[in-house]
Amino acid sequence: MRKNYLLTPGPTPLPPEVRAAMARPIIHHRTPQFQAILKEAADGLKFVFQTKNDIFILASSGTGAMEAAVANILSPGDTALVIQAGKFGERWTEICKAYGISAEIIDVEWGKAADPADIEKKLKANPRIKAVLLTLCETSTGVANDIAACGRVVKNSEAVLVVDAISGLGAIDLKTDDWSCDIVVSGSQKGLMLPPGLGFISVSPKAAKLIEGSRSPRYYFDLRKAKQALDKTDTPFTPAITLIVALNEALKLLKQDGLEAVFARHKKMAEATRAAVKALGLELFSPKDGSDVVTAVKVPAGIDGEKLVKTMRDTYGVTIAGGQAELKGKIFRIAHMGFIEEFDIIVGISCLEKVLAQLGYKFQMGAGVRAAGEVFLK
Numbered sequence: 003m004r005k006n007y008l009l010t011p012g013p014t015p016l017p018p019e020v021r022a023a024m025a026r027p028i029i030h031h032r033t034p035q036f037q038a039i040l041k042e043a044a045d046g047l048k049f050v051f052q053t054k055n056d057i058f059i060l061a062s063s064g065t066g067a068m069e070a071a072v073a074n075i076l077s078p079g080d081t082a083l084v085i086q087a088g089k090f091g092e093r094w095t096e097i098c099k100a101y102g103i104s105a106e107i108i109d110v111e112w113g114k115a116a117d118p119a120d121i122e123k124k125l126k127a128n129p130r131i132k133a134v135l136l137t138l139c140e141t142s143t144g145v146a147n148d149i150a151a152c153g154r155v156v157k158n159s160e161a162v163l164v165v166d167a168i169s170g171l172g173a174i175d176l177k178t179d180d181w182s183c184d185i186v187v188s189g190s191q192k193g194l195m196l197p198p199g200l201g202f203i204s205v206s207p208k209a210a211k212l213i214e215g216s217r218s219p220r221y222y223f224d225l226r227k228a229k230q231a232l233d234k235t236d237t238p239f240t241p242a243i244t245l246i247v248a249l250n251e252a253l254k255l256l257k258q259d260g261l262e263a264v265f266a267r268h269k270k271m272a273e274a275t276r277a278a279v280k281a282l283g284l285e286l287f288s289p290k291d292g293s294d295v296v297t298a299v300k301v302p303a304g305i306d307g308e309k310l311v312k313t314m315r316d317t318y319g320v321t322i323a324g325g326q327a328e329l330k331g332k333i334f335r336i337a338h339m340g341f342i343e344e345f346d347i348i349v350g351i352s353c354l355e356k357v358l359a360q361l362g363y364k365f366q367m368g369a370g371v372r373a374a375g376e377v378f379l380k
């Protein structure tokens with residue numbers, strides 16, 4: 003018998019209301035009953051995305067929405083500017099490659115945020131750039147980019163701004179309209195507190211023009227078909243009915259709390275996590291640009307980072323994430339995204355302390371829990 007705690011950057015824990023909604027009997031999608039649900043979902047998503055733009059709901063993980071963005075706005079031979087500051091920035095490049103789109107790359111050191119001035123320079127130097135592809139929270143490093151500043155730069159060019167907000171949406175602020183984000187993509191299993199399986203994509207009027215002109219192959223993710231259906235409160239294919247029912251419950255919870263309170267809670271969870279790991283003598287991977295979504299921590303010398311993550315999970319039921327790609331074994335990541343409250347953080351830190359102690363790391367037992375507790379007392 004064992005309790006499980008999920009402190010990973012997707013999937014994230016499910017609120018009881020969301021789980022209960024998924025146990026309801028399934029209904030048919032071409033019905034007035036489902037149309038009402040779809041309408042509620044569309045309105046609720048606009049609230050979370052902070053936009054008036056259309057938002058399409060796809061039956062896919064977040065990457066499907068990324069692919070839909072590229073396939074619908076860019077054509078073979080087009081040029082896109084990709085900001086690569088980690089594994090998920092690289093995914094934009096890979097998708098461009100798959101569609102024959104030439105990617106100009108701004109390589110940002112992993113652990114650092116993008117500099118909007120670099121984007122401005124590239125846009126000036128190459129007027130062929132049709133889209134700027136970047137990431138709200140680069141989950142692989144824990145770093146959040148300044149989307150507002152990037153939006154100000156891209157707004158004055160011909161290019162559209164495309165933001166991967168798969169992790170971060172519903173956790174930290176993202177003002178789609180005020181920050182001039184033409185396309186925002188997201189997924190269900192992170193800040194939105196749902197199981198994986200839904201992709202979301204919002205489209206501004208500037209981006210909608212590109213969708214009409216794209217020569218890329220597309221069928222399932224054809225947003226022209228999706229738009230025709232959306233205008234009739236419908237979907238082109240069978241939607242993920244159960245997940246959309248659950249989405250409305252999650253959106254209700256976010257609305258009840260209000261976005262400001264939701265962002266403030268994430269900020270507090272992040273602050274407590276950072277204080278805790280520092281109190282244990284550990285070093286943050288991104289001391290300057292770390293987000294309130296997920297905290298990346300350097301594995302201390304002499305400790306096996308993969309064993310740390312594995313022991314926490316397999317022996318004690320507390321799942322955090324290790325490092326990806328070049329950061330494998332070098333960092334671990336504690337997510338505080340979605341349905342996470344202060345005592346989830348306390349459990350995570352307490353388990354981290356126990357396993358660090360067992361692995362022979364020297365520190366004062368309880369120092370992390372105490373530091374987190376002090377943040378929560380404020």
Ligand SMILES: *Cc1c(COP(=O)(O)O)cnc(C)c1O
Nearest residue numbers: 063064065090139141168169189
């Ligand atoms: C999780 C994540 C993705 C991938 O989403 P999937 O739902 O696994 O397809 C892409 N970008 C970022 C920033 C992510 O955190």
